Amino acid sequence: MRTAGIGLALCLLSPALAVPALAEEGDAVAGKAVFRKCAACHTTEPVNRVGPTLAGIIGRPVASVEDFSYSKAMLGFAEGGKVWDEALLGEYLLSPKAMVKGTAMSFVGLKKPQDIANLIAYLRDPPAQ
Structure with a gap:
């Protein structure tokens, strides 16, 4: 029974741990190519x-860019002081609309964990690429 409990715990935890672990292994050059999916609406310039x-974005409080009009859904999601760290960003990039119900963002998300890892690597330091 104890082994089954450990296995269940690992199964429940593994989705949450998978993206952050991959983010450390991301390829920023490949992430620049993934960013093209974002570039219609976002920049890496200020x-x-x-x-x-x-x-x-990494390390920045959610919904905190000056002079940007966030949706009510995103402002609500930001409550409690959430910060865009690699784990939260990785989860969000899987399905923005699932994470922030009512968001104005139309992007459906990235399905490949490696694309998410690569994009996060790129967003960590885009000018270096």
Whole structure:
């Protein structure tokens, strides 16, 4: 029984741990190519478009870009002081609409964990690429 409990715990934890672990192994150069899916609405420059700038997103409080009008859903999601760390960003990129119900973001998400890891690696330091 004890082994089954450990296995169940690992199964329940593994989805939450998978993306952050991959984020450390991401390829920023490959992430730049993945970013093309985001570039219609976002930049890595300190300029807002349809979506807020993603410059400096890792470590930034959610919904905190000045001069950007966030949806009520995103402002609600930000309550409690959430910060865009690699784990939260990785989870969000899987399915933005599932994580933030009512978000104005139309992007359906990235299905490949390696694409998410690569994108996060790129967002960590886009000018270096």
